[in-house]
Amino acid sequence: MPDPHPRRPLRSAATVELVSLIVLLTNLATVHLPAVASLAGPLHGCAYLFTIGAVARDPQRTGRSVILACLPGIGGLLALHRLTHTGPLTVRAS
Template sequence: MTADSVPAPRLARRPLRASATIELVSLAVLLVNIATGNAREIAALFGPVHGVAWLFGILATRRDPRRSTGATLRAIIPGIGGLLALRALEQADAQAAPDTGSGAR
């Protein structure tokens, strides 16, 4: 059994899941801030948080053993890219996993 045939454990994607959530929430805060008056302090705090979470999501996707070009391209989309990449990686896991429900031993 090679390292490529073993599905990535769910815990290995925990950093990607966290960065995708932070990326989405920080984008929502920035958009609400723009709609309600554009306070510079909020933008100064959440802008860098959003940027770092976005870059971390791209890097975490690139390091995943099940990555594909499509998953990496999805990660590049600001705001929802981390969640889209995570979904693509989990679909790749589902396709690569052997059918365990067949009852064969």
């Protein structure tokens, strides 16, 4: 039985990537605690790489969706939106 939500791991990784980047930037702009950076930094890096890999493996990927995924923070969610809302190309008869 096929997975009813095949992009759930991509959605999760893209969300973790964005949230961890927000945590890193907030930490940098405020108290700059090394413990926060040492936890959120690797988490952000892993989520970023997972997001790029998940988009690259998607059967409906395009070059633009992979390029979007490479943008730190918001790129994974933008690529997910592009994959979800762009269907196969169709030609209309005039």
